[in-house]
Amino acid sequence: MNSARPAWLESEQGRLKGVLSSLALPGRKEEGYRYTSLKDLQVGVAQAPAASGSIGPGEGAAWEALRAQGVYLADLLTAARERTDSLREALKLPRQLEKDPFAIAALANATAALFVQIPAGLKVDGVVSLKSLHPTGAEFPRLVILDVGAGAEVELIEEQMGEEQVAAGADGLACGLWLVRVGENAKARLSSVQYWGQNTRSFERRYLSAAKGAELRLLDAAFGGSQWQCRLETECLGEGARIEVKVAVRGSGAQRFDTWVSALHGVPRTSSSVEHWAAVGGRAKSTFNGNLVITPEGVQTDAFQKSRSLLLSREAEANAVPKLEIATDDVKCAHGASVSPVGDDQLFYLESRGIPRAEAERMIIDGFTEPVVSLLPTEGARERAMKAAASKRGDA
Amino acid sequence: MATDALFEIQDLHVSVEGKEVLKGVTLNIRPGEVHAIMGRNGSGKTTLSYALMGHPRYQITKGRVLLGGQDLAGLAPDERARRRLFLAFQYPVAVPGVTVANFLRSSIRAVRGDEIPAREVRKLIVAEAQALGIPDSFMSRSLNDGFSGGERKRLETLQMRLLRPRVAVLDETDSGLDIDALRVVSERIESLRSPERGVLLITHYQRMLDYVKPDQVHVFLDGRIVKSGGADLALELEKKGYDWLGVQDAGMGSGART
Ligand SMILES: Nc1ncnc2c1ncn2[C@@H]1O[C@H](COP(=O)(O)OP(=O)(O)OP(=O)(O)O)[C@@H](O)[C@H]1O
Numbered sequence: 166m167n168s169a170r171p172a173w174l175e176s177e178q179g180r181l182k183g184v185l186s187s188l189a190l191p192g193r194k195e196e197g198y199r200y201t202s203l204k205d206l207q208v209g210v211a212q213a214p215a216a217s218g219s220i221g222p223g224e225g226a227a228w229e230a231l232r233a234q235g236v237y238l239a240d241l242l243t244a245a246r247e248r249t250d251s252l253r254e255a256l257k258l259p260r261q262l263e264k265d266p267f268a269i270a271a272l273a274n275a276t277a278a279l280f281v282q283i284p285a286g287l288k289v290d291g292v293v294s295l296k297s298l299h300p301t302g303a304e305f306p307r308l309v310i311l312d313v314g315a316g317a318e319v320e321l322i323e324e325q326m327g328e329e330q331v332a333a334g335a336d337g338l339a340c341g342l343w344l345v346r347v348g349e350n351a352k353a354r355l356s357s358v359q360y361w362g363q364n365t366r367s368f369e370r371r372y373l374s375a376a377k378g379a380e381l382r383l384l385d386a387a388f389g390g391s392q393w394q395c396r397l398e399t400e401c402l403g404e405g406a407r408i409e410v411k412v413a414v415r416g417s418g419a420q421r422f423d424t425w426v427s428a429l430h431g432v433p434r435t436s437s438s439v440e441h442w443a444a445v446g447g448r449a450k451s452t453f454n455g456n457l458v459i460t461p462e463g464v465q466t467d468a469f470q471k472s473r474s475l476l477l478s479r480e481a482e483a484n485a486v487p488k489l490e491i492a493t494d495d496v497k498c499a500h501g502a503s504v505s506p507v508g509d510d511q512l513f514y515l516e517s518r519g520i521p522r523a524e525a526e527r528m529i530i531d532g533f534t535e536p537v538v539s540l541l542p543t544e545g546a547r548e549r550a551m552k553a554a555a556s557k558r559g560d561a
Numbered sequence: 562m563a564t565d566a567l568f569e570i571q572d573l574h575v576s577v578e579g580k581e582v583l584k585g586v587t588l589n590i591r592p593g594e595v596h597a598i599m600g601r602n603g604s605g606k607t608t609l610s611y612a613l614m615g616h617p618r619y620q621i622t623k624g625r626v627l628l629g630g631q632d633l634a635g636l637a638p639d640e641r642a643r644r645r646l647f648l649a650f651q652y653p654v655a656v657p658g659v660t661v662a663n664f665l666r667s668s669i670r671a672v673r674g675d676e677i678p679a680r681e682v683r684k685l686i687v688a689e690a691q692a693l694g695i696p697d698s699f700m701s702r703s704l705n706d707g708f709s710g711g712e713r714k715r716l717e718t719l720q721m722r723l724l725r726p727r728v729a730v731l732d733e734t735d736s737g738l739d740i741d742a743l744r745v746v747s748e749r750i751e752s753l754r755s756p757e758r759g760v761l762l763i764t765h766y767q768r769m770l771d772y773v774k775p776d777q778v779h780v781f782l783d784g785r786i787v788k789s790g791g792a793d794l795a796l797e798l799e800k801k802g803y804d805w806l807g808v809q810d811a812g813m814g815s816g817a818r819t
């Protein structure tokens with residue numbers, strides 16, 4: 166890594182730090198934070214060099230092979246030198262996240278950052294696999310920027326790993342920001358799997374845009390941390406754009422998960438689909454906060470949103486708050502939410518097919534992570550995720 | 562007669578939520594036979610099917626059920642399934658997140674063990690699904706989730722085909738099917754008829770019985786069999802309804818239940 170920070174980046178990050186220090190953290194009454202407590206939280210306190218953590222190649226990932234195909238993959242400072250203009254453009258916060266303290270913190274303080282560019286027309290062979298490592302107790306601001314050129318195709322996964330042994334009181338804070346822009350007729354399949362250490366509070370922000378005819382799919386699976394709030398802002402920018410989001414959370418103990426998705430349709434004939442699956446045991450809580458926004462220009466939008474939560478214990482809790490803001494009649498929308506324990510009728514049905522009760526129960530519970538986990542792009546990623554889900558069974 | 566019976570229901574009394582719904586049902590199915598049960602809404606047909614399969618909420622207060630001479634009392638539903646008792650549900654439940662493919666593989670393995678080599682299982686599923694007009698795309702969908710009524714019934718039939726039961730209880734498998742599907746599903750049921758197998762077919766209509774000819778027809782009213790006869794009885798019921806049987810029905814009467 167080259168540590169020379171170009172002046173423009175220095176000043177941009179300085180400006181963001183200023184914005185951050187002038188922003189008060191949102192309170193419980195604010196939209197989006199009703200179920201996520203920011204109590205005792207200090208964001209952006211750690212000085213960049215002191216806060217550590219890294220983004221590196223995931224298991225079996227041959228970044229060199231990707232580069233040989235023409236994929237650009239570089240840390241922030243290298244990219245700032247080598248791809249100044251495109252990076253400056255890519256670093257701009259979309260208006261949805263302009264005032265989001267966590268997005269700003271990630272951008273202002275990013276100690277680990279990766280810029281990935283897929284040139285127009287390139288159909289990437291293989292998976293861009295990233296592994297982010299969060300050390301105990303530290304503040305970890307993280308940034309992933311992905312630009313997919315017109316007609317290109319790419320598959321990317323980031324696995325977020327934390328250290329398991331966390332000293333009492335050593336709370337960690339992870340703020341992650343993804344800025345993803347998918348060009349015309351391009352295809353991107355993205356996955357994120359979260360395994361932070363048990364005392365880590367994390368705030369993920371992802372902006373995902375799809376240009377005309379582009380197809381974007383995001384899988385988000387979350388298992389770790391004490392608190393996880395993931396805010397996804399999707400935006401269809403051109404006709405025929407399609408964005409598909411599938412989120413699965415599996416909670417146990419006293420974990421808190423808050424999935425906050427906004428899908429924006431501001432041009433004709435675009436589509437989005439949001440599926441949220443949560444299985445929570447112990448005293449864990451899950452929230453789904455879904456917003457569907459269709460502007461008057463968004464005619465013939467086809468949008469789907471569904472949240473399902475499975476309660477595995479008496480004390481577990483789940484909420485779903487779907488909101489629609491639709492300014493035209495010419496749309497096709499479906500949305501729904503359900504919260505329930507494992508159903509006796511479901512168990513009986515599976516048992517009547519010879520499946521013993523314990524296995525039937527396992528199938529139903531795993532069924533809440535499998536729709537996401539089974540689609541992860543590598544065998545290793547699928548196995549790790551299944552293991553993480555299985556390890557929580559005792560707490561059901 | 563009892564000795565060569567495949568499936569014997571003897572004086573079965575069943576309570577649900579403290580209410581007696583079945584008030585003494587006796588019925589014997591010999592190997593190779595198809596029996597039909599017809600009866601008003603709320604007369605206890607589904608209750609019978611659940612009790613046979615061992616649903617924990619349906620308590621047998623008296624009587625017993627024997628499969629191949631063995632008492633099923635105390636056996637969990639999965640154990641009954643492994644003894645090759647099968648129930649096609651009137652209202653198959655949705656199990657979000659569990660794919661049809663995964664579910665079918667698990668149940669085949671559970672019921673038939675190593676009978677079919679693992680690599681044959683997929684082929685078998687594909688062939689049987691095709692025969693029932695179930696598209697391949699259904700395999701990756703969540704079980705019964707968002708399936709239409711008719712699609713669910715086809716899937717029940719597929720499971721019956723794949724699990725090769727000794728006794729199949731089919732609870733209104735014909736309802737919700739379109740005319741073509743009814744023919745296809747009936748044909749799949751009929752072709753399962755064999756000298757070792759028994760079928761108990763619960764239905765409201767004569768239609769399916771045109772394809773799957775019953776050896777006996779039983780009329781169910783208020784938790785009891787009030788009349789039994791040959792295939793003609795179904796025709797007679799279709800014409801005359803249930804009133805002529807002259808039995809006071811404590812259930813829903815002749816009004817349809819939704
Ligand atoms: N779980 C239950 N709790 C309370 N009552 C029940 C339960 N299951 C069945 N019953 C009652 O038992 C009676 C018989 O119901 P059942 O579903 O067996 O009727 P059915 O003959 O299958 O009717 P249909 O032709 O409408 O399917 C009805 O009065 C029903 O309301």
Ligand SMILES: [Mg+2]
Pocket residue numbers: 606607608651732
């Ligand atoms: Mg019924």
